Amino acid sequence: MKIGELSERTGIPTRMLRYYEQQGLLSSERSANGYRSYDEASVERAARVRGLVQAGLSTRMAKVVLDIERQCELAAPPQCSLALAEELAEELAVLEDRLACLTKSRDAVARYLELTRHGDLIRRADAA
Structure with missing residues (x-):
């Protein structure tokens, strides 16, 4: 999906989605024409990022929390x-x-x- 659709589905402005991507909180694939393309998991990830930021976490700390959540889902204990x-x-x-x-x-x-x-x-x- 393109950034406009992700914005519509999450209620997050495209400018903020680009910022999240710049901060390493969200990722996209780039097509040959340079357009961003997001997968279905990006909807939940973007909403989670927004929730963390609205809860008062800095984007840097939100990234840490998201990384911790991902590590906790793995079988090996996190470092x-x-x-x-x-x-x-x-x-x-x-x-x-x-x-x-x-x-x-x-x-x-x-x-x-x-x-x-x-x-x-x-x-x-x-x-x-």
Whole structure:
């Protein structure tokens, strides 16, 4: 599929897809005319990259996470240097803090809605 179709299927602008590719997060084949061509797996990969970046990871750290996920799928145990392990531990602490903040915000919004006459919106959102 061409970049425009990948953009339509993922909702990610073509400019961002090119950036992801430039950062080594996404890959494509090039046709003779220079057009990018993506396979079906690129749809899920692009969406995963976007999710990681929207969650607050840098593109560099998103690449590390994607590489770790790929290594974990292999039969052999992954290799990790002490420096990378320390960096990942720091990132994990940042993510835990962010999750705690998001959880607190989610709970506050849910409680507010429950206290109003619009509490039924919470149940509809949960069911979707």
